[in-house]
Amino acid sequence: xxxxxxxxxxxxxxxxxxxxxxxxxxxxxxxxxxxxxxxxxxxxxxxxxxxxxxxxxxxxxxxxxxxxxxxxxxxxxxxxxxxxxxxxxxxxxxxxxxxxxxxxxxxxxxxxxxxxxxxxxxxxxxxxxxxxxxxxxxxxxxxxxxxxxxxxxxxxxxxxxxxxxxxxxxxxxxxxxxxxxxxxxxxxxxxxxxxxxxxxxxxxxxxxxxxxxxxxxxxxxxxxxxxxxxxxxxxxxxxxxxxxxxxxxxxxxxxxxxxxxxxxxxxxxxxxxxxxxxxxxxxxxxxxxxxxxxxxxxxxxxxxxxxxxxxxxxxxxxxxxxxxxxxxxxxxxxxxxxxxxxxxxxxxxxxxxxxxxxxxxxxxxxxxxxxxxxxxxxxxxxxxxxxxxxxxxxxxxxxxxxxxxxxxxxxxxxxxxxxxxxx
Amino acid sequence: xxxxxxxxxxxxxxxxxxxxxxxxxxxxxxxxxxxxxxxxxxxxxxxxxxxxxxxxxxxxxxxxxxxxxxxxxxxxxxxxxxxxxxxxxxxxxxxxxxxxxxxxxxxxxxxxxxxxxxxxxxxxxxxxxxxxxxxxxxxxxxxxxxxxxxxxxxxxxxxxxxxxxxxxxxxxxxxxxxxxxxxxxxxxxxxxxxxxxxxxxxxxxxxxxxxxxxxxxxxxxxxxxxxxxxxxxxxxxxxxxxxxxxxxxxxxxxxxxxxxxxxxxxxxxxxxxxxxxxxxxxxxxxxxxxxxxxxxxxxxxxxxxxxxxxxxxxxxxxxxxxxxxxxxxxxxxxxxxxxxxxxxxxxxxxxxxxxxxxxxxxxxxx
Ligand SMILES: Nc1ncnc2c1ncn2[C@@H]1O[C@H](COP(=O)(O)OP(=O)(O)OP(=O)(O)O)[C@@H](O)[C@H]1O
Ligand SMILES: [Mg+2]
Numbered sequence: 001x002x003x004x005x006x007x008x009x010x011x012x013x014x015x016x017x018x019x020x021x022x023x024x025x026x027x028x029x030x031x032x033x034x035x036x037x038x039x040x041x042x043x044x045x046x047x048x049x050x051x052x053x054x055x056x057x058x059x060x061x062x063x064x065x066x067x068x069x070x071x072x073x074x075x076x077x078x079x080x081x082x083x084x085x086x087x088x089x090x091x092x093x094x095x096x097x098x099x100x101x102x103x104x105x106x107x108x109x110x111x112x113x114x115x116x117x118x119x120x121x122x123x124x125x126x127x128x129x130x131x132x133x134x135x136x137x138x139x140x141x142x143x144x145x146x147x148x149x150x151x152x153x154x155x156x157x158x159x160x161x162x163x164x165x166x167x168x169x170x171x172x173x174x175x176x177x178x179x180x181x182x183x184x185x186x187x188x189x190x191x192x193x194x195x196x197x198x199x200x201x202x203x204x205x206x207x208x209x210x211x212x213x214x215x216x217x218x219x220x221x222x223x224x225x226x227x228x229x230x231x232x233x234x235x236x237x238x239x240x241x242x243x244x245x246x247x248x249x250x251x252x253x254x255x256x257x258x259x260x261x262x263x264x265x266x267x268x269x270x271x272x273x274x275x276x277x278x279x280x281x282x283x284x285x286x287x288x289x290x291x292x293x294x295x296x297x298x299x300x301x302x303x304x305x306x307x308x309x310x311x312x313x314x315x316x317x318x319x320x321x322x323x324x325x326x327x328x329x330x331x332x333x334x335x336x337x338x339x340x341x342x343x344x345x346x347x348x349x350x351x352x353x354x355x356x357x358x359x360x361x362x363x364x365x366x367x368x369x370x371x372x373x374x375x376x377x378x379x380x381x382x383x384x385x386x387x388x389x390x391x392x393x394x395x396x397x398x399x400x401x402x403x404x405x406x407x408x409x410x411x412x413x414x415x416x417x418x419x420x421x422x423x
Numbered sequence: 424x425x426x427x428x429x430x431x432x433x434x435x436x437x438x439x440x441x442x443x444x445x446x447x448x449x450x451x452x453x454x455x456x457x458x459x460x461x462x463x464x465x466x467x468x469x470x471x472x473x474x475x476x477x478x479x480x481x482x483x484x485x486x487x488x489x490x491x492x493x494x495x496x497x498x499x500x501x502x503x504x505x506x507x508x509x510x511x512x513x514x515x516x517x518x519x520x521x522x523x524x525x526x527x528x529x530x531x532x533x534x535x536x537x538x539x540x541x542x543x544x545x546x547x548x549x550x551x552x553x554x555x556x557x558x559x560x561x562x563x564x565x566x567x568x569x570x571x572x573x574x575x576x577x578x579x580x581x582x583x584x585x586x587x588x589x590x591x592x593x594x595x596x597x598x599x600x601x602x603x604x605x606x607x608x609x610x611x612x613x614x615x616x617x618x619x620x621x622x623x624x625x626x627x628x629x630x631x632x633x634x635x636x637x638x639x640x641x642x643x644x645x646x647x648x649x650x651x652x653x654x655x656x657x658x659x660x661x662x663x664x665x666x667x668x669x670x671x672x673x674x675x676x677x678x679x680x681x682x683x684x685x686x687x688x689x690x691x692x693x694x695x696x697x698x699x700x701x702x703x704x705x706x707x708x709x710x711x712x713x714x715x716x717x718x719x720x721x722x723x724x725x726x727x728x729x730x731x732x733x734x735x736x737x738x739x740x741x742x743x744x745x746x747x748x749x750x751x752x753x754x755x756x757x758x759x760x761x762x763x764x765x766x767x768x769x770x771x772x773x774x775x776x777x778x779x780x781x782x783x784x785x786x787x788x789x
Binding site (some may be wrong): 265317327328330341 | 481
């Protein structure tokens with residue numbers, strides 16, 4: 001039809017292949033676009049990529065043993081912990097040499113705390129021995145085996161050295177194992193002792209309670225969103241302000257308000273007692289437990305469910321419902337078969353928002369959750385600021401991230417992420 | 424198919440009033456009776472209350488006063504889904520999350536028909552609108568005209584006796600509109616269903632309907648078959664609203680049976696048929712259709728009044744000529760003539776005599 005030949009590359013006016021000219025023209029455009037978003041990229045890198053990357057890295061990183069006890073790590077490598085015999089004098093000597101340097105640099109207590117995560121009590125061993133070892137000379141005071149055992153009898157136990165050997169590598173799976181209630185021992189992977197097995201339970205509790213909160217938000221939010229979308233504009237605006245009102249108050253204030261409401265001497269109990277539904281000596285316990293967390297978090301996350309639902313419902317013209325009724329559907333059928341399916345994208349968006357927010361929520365469970373109503377994030381915060389076990393905190397955070405991504409993936413497979421609309 | 428106003432119609436509005444805000448009446452005292460199988464169009468300017476009437480009939484709005492009956496039974500208290508009235512909406516309102524076939528099968532499902540019967544009826548309805556192959560598509564994958572057909576098929580698939588359509592062709596281009604106008608009327612007549620059709624396109628109203636109800640300001644101004652509406656408007660509103668109209672303003676000088684002499688504001692005298700003037704001295708607007716103006720005075724009766732007119736503009740339109748004249752101070756007096764071999768083509772600037780049969784010139788309310 002045209003005089004361009006079907007075979008051979010199409011040429012631009014200057015005789016170069018059209019494809020290459022196009023690519024060149026596009027490249028300049030892309031470069032300019034890239035420059036425009038460069039500040040944003042920079043910001044994202046600083047605030048997301050690097051912190052998350054470093055968290056992922058920290059959850060497996062274990063350089064501290066090798067850095068603090070370099071000679072010991074080399075010497076102990078050939079020792080067989082299963083033999084039941086203590087390591088040779090060579091290992092003890094290497095350890096003392098390493099300790100003398102470490103004490104000078106004040107790094108031995110840090111190593112003690114690190115190993116203490118795996119074996120309680122080892123931290124004080126390091127501190128005590130540090131004070132003695134400081135006075136020794138690595139050559140003249142040899143041999144060290146008995147001296148060390150004198151300082152602390154823990155150095156005479158195979159398990160101590162086996163632990164150092166197990167954790168001598170630069171990377172470890174120990175934090176992740178701890179995060180799922182396992183531990184890495186010289187004999188292999190084992191369950192944590194009964195009383196320390198709390199994290200899996202916490203993970204499950206976090207997921208289940210987040211699901212309950214999301215469900216409660218759907219149930220409470222759907223009618224509100226429906227009203228918002230269907231009331232006359234002026235009333236709807238007023239209602240919208242009421243929905244957004246909580247955002248104007250501090251999260252802390254709102255959570256504390258729930259404390260006032262729910263505690264045993266609180267408003268709700270007082271009212272129930274006054275109405276005679278509850279006896280004065282058997283006031284309901286509604287705070288510092290899971291119930292408190294669910295109530296307060298549902299309240300706090302509700303707007304995140306209502307707003308996406310509302311913006312989706314707003315786009316559903318009322319004529320659909322009318323059409324359904326004119327075709328013979330009852331109010332319920334018209335709603336269920338025609339309106340509801342079209343509002344699902346809004347529910348989906350709200351669910352993702354609420355669920356992901358709640359799974360990582362910290363402040364509210366901390367204040368109203370007591371011990372039974374706390375989330376995994378409270379545990380992460382504890383390990384970051386109190387126990388200073390950052391590796392475990394990082395492992396927990398990483399698992400949380402993976403769980404969220406997996407749920408997101410599952411959601412995409414089941415509902416389809418294209419089915420999520422924010423308006 | 425002409426139905427008289429009365430209580431024996433299939434659909435009856437009896438002194439129906441409607442107010443949304445409790446202050447103004449959107450529909451004022453509506454009386455209307457529609458015969459079984461009739462195609463009735465509600466025509467009127469925007470905001471005149473057409474949709475409101477339709478919604479009251481469908482059950483989505485309640486009448487503030489009065490009685491609406493369907494097949495002799497008052498339906499004021501019957502909810503919409505039990506009225507069994509098919510409805511085509513202006514934006515079609517096809518359910519976007521269902522396929523075309525599911526859309527059509529929806530009214531059958533809620534009526535609990537079994538599967539094979541449903542499929543059979545859906546197929547028949549799709550064939551009826553020549554959309555047999557499109558059952559598996561989503562509404563969004565159809566063109567405007569195709570969606571229109573599906574909306575029509577969905578309103579008909581459960582075999583309602585009454586179908587309401589609110590400006591169903593509003594979103595289509597002119598050619599498709601004309602085609603669909605034809606198809607809708609044909610379907611309605613073939614199936615023998617009663618149709619109430621709302622439009623503000625007068626051509627649509629005239630070409631499709633058995634009768635047209637012209638609405639203005641919540642009141643039916645005239646209810647008549649299309650030809651009567653065009654040729655014998657009973658009020659100045661209808662004369663102006665339907666078709667092209669030349670209006671001249673004046674005062675009744677004398678009435679003698681079927682002919683009145685009107686003294687125009689310019690002082691000229693003309694003959695007209697008194698329609699809603701009865702007394703000498705009444706202010707009046709006379710209405711003459713552009714194609715009923717005569718240049719050939721020999722065709723007029725002896726003693727007829729004629730007017731001098733100055734030709735302002737001549738437009739050649741192919742099948743017709745359209746001439747704009749200045750007549751009795753009116754600069755916008757249009758005359759349409761057929762393009763016949765002997766027809767004169769008037770030159771702008773020239774002066775001609777014009778006249779008309781008194782019966783074609785109607786003296787209406789001012
Ligand atoms: N839901 C409502 N609430 C309040 N007033 C309304 C409502 N619906 C319609 N009206 C008013 O009633 C009057 C008639 O409206 P209606 O929709 O019946 O007009 P219409 O003849 O269908 O006009 P159009 O040709 O523009 O569709 C208008 O003045 C309109 O403002
Ligand atoms: Mg309307």
